[in-house]
Amino acid sequence: MNSVILEGITKTYDDGNVMAVDNVSLQVKPGELFGLIGPDGAGKTSIFRILTTLLLADKGTASVQGLDVVKDYRKIRNMIGYMPGKFSLYQDLTVKENLTFFATLFGTTIAENYEVIKDIYDQIKPFNDRRAGKLSGGMKQKLALCCALIHKPEVLFLDEPTTGVDVVSRREFWDILNQLKAQGITIMVSTPYMDEAILCERIALMQEGSIMQVDTPQQIIRSYPVRLYAAKADNIYKLVQDFRMLDAVSSCYAFGEYLHLTMKADKPGDIDALREYGISHGHQGLEVKEIEPGIEDTFIRLMNRKAQTNG
Amino acid sequence: MAEQVIICKDLTKRFGDFMAVNKISFEVNRGEIFGFLGANGAGKTTAMRILCGLSYPTSGAATVAGFDVYKQQESIKRNIGYMSQKFSLYENLTVLENIEFYGGVYGLSRKTIRSRSDELINQLGLQQEARKLVGELPLGWKQKLAFSVAIFHQPQIVFLDEPTGGVDPVTRRQFWDMIYAAAASGITVFVTTHYMDEAEYCNRVTIMVDGKIEALDAPQALKARFQANNMEEVFYQLARGAKRSSD
Structure with missing residues (x-):
């Protein structure tokens, strides 16, 4: 019971x-x-x-x-x-x-x-x-x-x-x-x-x-459906804005000292594409890595999905 | 050297034999996002009340926006904005009425209020809600509006006391986008929070323990010094030994 x-x-x-x-x-x-x-x-x-x-x-x-x-x-x-x-x-x-x-x-x-x-x-x-x-x-x-x-x-x-x-x-x-x-x-x-x-x-x-x-x-x-990336650079505020302009990016939000990103197509080469994009926009101290999501990442994903379904 | 908009030197507040704030010294630069952290009861609120011109220190010196905390409290109030989790707008006034009211309190002209409120409503995307009662807005919107109202008179410094408490993770991040935009426009942001990931968004952070400032530096430097992976660990190492705790 x-x-x-x-x-x-x-x-x-x-x-x-x-x-x-x-x-x-x-x-x-x-x-x-x-x-x-x-x-x-x-x-x-x-x-x-x-x-x-x-x-x-x-x-x-x-x-x-x-x-x-x-x-x-x-x-x-x-x-x-x-x-x-x-x-x-x-x-x-x-x-x-x-x-x-x-x-x-x-x-x-x-x-x-x-x-x-x-x-x-x-x-x-x-x-x-x-x-x-x-x-x-x-x-x-x-x-x-x-x-x-x-x-x-x-x-x-x-x-x-x-x-x-x-x-x-x-x-x-x-x-x-x-x-x-x-x-x-x-x-x-x-x-x-x-x-x-x-x-x-x-x-x-x-x-x-x-x-x-x-x-x-x-x-x-474990049920987080796509790869999640963390990125940072010396000018993190500009990095958010640059990544949000990139069409292939599905979501990009601040998370502690890093940004967290997901991609629309979600494929293995994404991490290199993100690095190249960051470098081509003149970012110094750039770091991009794949990470394990946390509960808050899941929460944000579910919230965004719900907002989309509700129109 | 950057212009300093808050300068504290040995600032102290004593209640009887209790040292609420014990000789704290620091400077805040114009346009900086300055995180003011500490354990419950460390003395953050007391220090903040002094800097906002609401309470006199027992000893030490401080200026805020160039004004003295002993002699020029009224000038300080005119040059700062303040927002807290608890402070909220008038729920039974509309969005526009709240903006007009606070604009009026800070002595802005009718013309300025009208043009700036149009601009603000557009920025926030609240065209549909402008004539609705604030009480009908979701919490996240209320907090974003409260922040906009707190900087409506374009103060030199805005004090934010746990502005994101209880707010959902998406809105919390939108709120920080607004903080960054305010800082980029030259407003100095003085902020307290219990979310340690938000400490990472500050240019510099102080951590108060038992009335004293135990650490003051950029988050990156603090993590390096304490060999910590994140600010939560830094905070934990510093505040673990705190003797007192309160609200």
Whole structure:
């Protein structure tokens, strides 16, 4: 049995004028670390709110641990943990008070489920008597995660836990998620950072309410249908403009210190043609190489294809 | 030597016994894209507020567009633009009304506003949307419009505070095309971001840790110095030891 099932879920706002989630179906397996990857407006939060029984879908069905999100909402609420994107703890309660409050709501105590939160709680315990509102961003995030875990949930929903968080804290947070996964908790997490996709077991790439692709990150990368090239030169800004003028180039966009390019015809000699073209346009320090695509390359490709299909 | 439009010397801001910004010194050249990075709580926002004329330093010196951060805050505000992920335009005004409003705030004449807004609408390809409410535009468009409005009065410097947060990867790149175009027209760009690939697009980058500037150089030079493949590794090596963290 799958932990989470969505079947043709559709959600609109504003009397049907805004399409937030467009006929989405997906399954999350028990114990899986599943990622919803997409920018703001992709529909990630609406999906979380439907699954956590806080929002009713217009169409479709959804279940968590085999329970229907509409009929069995009370049961679901007892077996899931939810960390919303916006910090939602009591700012004027202390760390300890917040944790005790959430434990009590679920009819348990901090002591009873201590082993679930121990690794995370140890990091904020020195601030037990500090008010939540006075904590730093990274510590607030850890406290929120403890509160979402204190009743030992079977499924954990984390809505953009790393948004606006620096690289160091983001890495720490993903280490924590892997520890939780090792305890057998099913985790559904969303992020706008494409580089975090690779840290999930399976991901759904989402854009404007629909799913563009669902698979393991490795398989998504393997399914990239054409060769991808990286290029750079001393004047990278001019290099973008020159390559975009070349008719054989299908796409050309900046990616860190390099440009990434795909070709319309996609044939073995392309790399030499790109080099020659760069040299003939007077570029110094030119480098062109074939590279393995990343999740973000796939995302861009799928987005462009979708834009073309929509006319 | 290139003309310097921001000069900081031992700039410090103390809240009680907390050194939010601890003796930072740097210069930014005209037309440069200057990346201002740091861990959460490193003091970026505090430093930026001083440079925008919104907060006084405790000690040290700084000039922005030639104006002193202690004595000439109002002149600074007139010569800079500012945009952040959170700051947004008035959702219940149209695209044109927003442009007119901000043009008016910066004291541009009606005639200038009219001719420049026509030009801007054409550049952005927003002819169809010019009379629509900003609230109806997709996020990516809002951010591009917000940036255009922030430089509508042709400031010497524009401050961008995480301008691309939550934006899709295609729009994020279009946004950087606009940043490059602004820099090429002589506007200095001072930008913060959590996307480390964007750090590579800057001419020079500073990385702040615990109130101090720990590194300042071109991305290429930083990668060489830290023997790192990309800016994320450079950042990680520098910020890993940070003592404090906050929003």
